[in-house]
Amino acid sequence: MTAQHILLGITGGVAAYKSAELVRLLVKAGHTVDVAMSESATRFVTPVTFQALSGRPVYVDLWDARPDNNMAHIELTRRADCFLIAPATADVLARLAHGHCNDLITTLAAARTCPLAVAPAMNKQMWDNPPNQRNIAQLRADGVTVFGPGHGEQACGEVGDGRMLEPEQLFDLLTGLTQAKTLAGRRVLLTAGPTF
Template structure:
């Protein structure tokens, strides 16, 4: 996934055992298409070598403020010019203090002071160092100085203790970078989504379900978080990992999904119903495994499941609702009818046989103005487009009230 293909990053390493994570971070940034220039403090070279970072980044690594490889001998100026961001990972307690004080006693600190681009730091230190009053004051000051703090994480530390202070994992840092660079269409909004299939029990070992992978819903949850939203994802059974930054609530049946949505509906600004919810459930669920005797077939009775989207849309002070429709034929006719039947402002539809289990999709948006088709793309790219389209219509609805 080349989701950082147009980004040029300066990755700074200060001294700390978390430098070992920087090697994997560089590799993953390169995989995503970023250009990475690595700058290291002298202390960082005690934990990982410049040779390693150069091999992984494919570019020269800078340590010395007097490095003559830059034509004008001003690496502290040239490296940040044209960069989209400087990321310090790991950022030690000492280096964060330097940033607050505006010190410039080595290449990396001078580069940060002379930068012409955003600065992000991923703290990495012992839990007591992180909780110390001076460090917390420095964190607050960095935030006031418009420095973006990534993390830290919590867990087991190299010293053997457990707590806050761990540097975020490389994929978590990349998720934070993606969010940092995305337009904040959903800034300060709360978004509730459903995703994945539901399963309806027949007996203790058998269920009825569908082929939904959950990929579109999970991509939308990630895109909504990247766009600045606080995201709650109510998910049916799927093997997909929860998107970073998203709160996931696991359910199985349609009734469980309905109940979870209703319990978390208060205060939500937008509800996006992506899940492939079973329309019916088994009325006469067997308490024991149904045995095959070779003579008769089970007598299975069905009853309707609650209509989650319709129920949400009719609530007092309901959030702005978006529905999904996966059809196998007559998409325009059925999608328009479903949107009107549910009483919602926007519905997204596609032909299930073309996108089921795939990593790419093509969808059409249905609203009061008609049908608007989006081009075939990865589900993540389509999700980002949909977030922009949803945000535009949501904001218009707020101004026309």
């Protein structure tokens, strides 16, 4: 797979620690990873961890003055081939489904031109909660790719749907998504048999 520029959004769920491994896998495979975190996500894992693993600055604040034009929400999406939010909390799914732009991650999603994928991560009651199911259906209808969630033991001690997929699974799914984008619009000649 050709090297891609991945924008990874991390929101405030326990599974945020798994995204550190995802960044490591992506960087090891030769991809460039820009990380944007919600304020809540920084309570679970520090930006320093993601900065060390990605080798790039990490953004949390919509008002971050580091980009030359002071618009991180534009700069980060301009160079991204794909935007993955993992973990995606119930709250960010609700904000995305309603087009909110009240923090860096939701504003990045609204301003992007690249595909958006989300990897929900939450307790099973939160996953099954009717508003959450409505938000997921709306996001799918809007063309957002939903990775998972998985089924199994949860941080709260319950067993059910809502676990974030494992970093290796997300890596494979993301690779498939960016490859599909790379090939979109290309004409491909398939031969079945030898040429003489």
